[in-house]
Amino acid sequence: MFDTLWINIHAATMAENQADGFGIIKNAAVGIQGKNVSWIGPAAELPGKPGALSQDVRDGGGKWMTPALIDCHTHLIYAGDRAAEFEQRLQGVSYADIAKAGGGILSTVRATREATEQQLYEAALGRVRTLMREGVMTFEMKSGYGLDTATERKILRVATRLRDDLGLRVQRTFLGAHALPPEYAGRADDYINFVCNEMLPALDAEKLVDAVDGFCENIGFTREQMEKVFKIAAALGLPVKLHAEQLSNQRGAELAAQYHALSADHVEYLDEAGVKAMADAGTAAVLLPGAFYFLREKQLPPVDLLRKYKVPMALATDHNPGTSPTLSLLLMLNMACTFFRLTPEEALAGVTRHAARALGFQDICGTLEKGKDAAFVLWDINHPRDLCYYFGNNPCSDRMPTGKTL
Ligand code: DI6
Ligand code: FE
Helix, strand or coil: CECEEEEEEEEECCCCCCCCCCCEEEEEEEEEECCEEEEEEEHHHCCCCHHHHECCEEEEEEEEEEECEEECCCCCCCCCCCHHHHHHHHCCCCHHHHHHCCCCHHHHHHHHHHCCHHHHHHHHHHHHHHHHCCCEEEEEEECCCCCCHHHHHHHHHHHHHHHHHHCCEEEEEEEEECCCCHHHCCCHHHHHHHHHHHHHHHHHHCCCCCEEEEEECCCCECHHHHHHHHHHHHHHCCCEEEEECCCCCCCHHHHHHHCCCCEEEECCCCCHHHHHHHHHHCCEEEECHHHHHHCCCCCCCCHHHHHHCCCCEEECCCCECCCECCCCHHHHHHHHHHHHCCCHHHHHHHCCHHHHHHHCCCCCCCCCCCCCECCEEEECCCCCCHHHHCCCCCCEEEEECCCCCC
């Protein structure tokens, strides 16, 4: 009846509308057929003896099972690092000042343009493997450190190879509108026209793009410029998302909602009108406590308003060399609780069900439910809230599928 049957586990299904928030099933059993969950419930309700239901019965040893984790906002593919800028910031130079002086994103762009595809692949592979050790099996990976067609292509090809070589779910996001490349200095509108008329259509035609993002900020691009990009994305049938309201309120989330964005990300400066627009459009909020911490931001995202209007809150690492060089999604759970006052069940939903939603993957992964991916983690913990409580600890003891090259 089942290809594999797991018994002697406790499950936190993270399914929607569960009274306890986690969807806890003590003494659970999980039946798998092919690549999907085909049965989940209390072991006492199994329709027969385990041995009669499957030839492959696995004993989970009383561990806790959750859906595999999802990192729904990353910039994992780049060359070099920005440790020297970190030191500059410790001396009091601001992130915006470093960017204005040609450092910041542009210094990573220079290093990434110089790197070969193989060098980029190997650098990113190490980062992905580190995240996988914490049970992350689905990733979003953005381009945006190329800002020319050849380098953006190189980054998106690396994302494709990581997806295929490691057997992961990956959403490849084109972030051409991340920063103004030096060859377009003072000509932001010309660069946006190049993104819209050449780079995005060319990379989409090569089947390298699953979604489109941009950086709507006073040190990034304006709403008007982002709208041009969104119009082309819509014409190509690609979903959009936006770095919005990270450092100031540009009303980017409203624009994103107008284009039925999957998510608006960062959102520290989001106001009530923006929250309402997101709720009406079904746009998720992606909270990024790593960047908040590393930039020592003071403005908190409007968590109460997001709750009030029932906007799903996802959580991600935002891994990037400038503002969030973290390789721990579990640490983000603790930071989201500590800094943003999320409850543990909200935080865990943020890296499972709501993260799936932020990628448009809600029908395929993010919860332990019949018909969804049989992708899960076994944790050596006493309760799912422990994943948010400890920090700098990795209780992942097993995961399925294990990935092809691990
Ligand atoms: N917001 C971020 O947090 C990253 N990109 C963005 O638009 C930072 C990218 C960097 O500093 O390299
Ligand atoms: Fe980001």
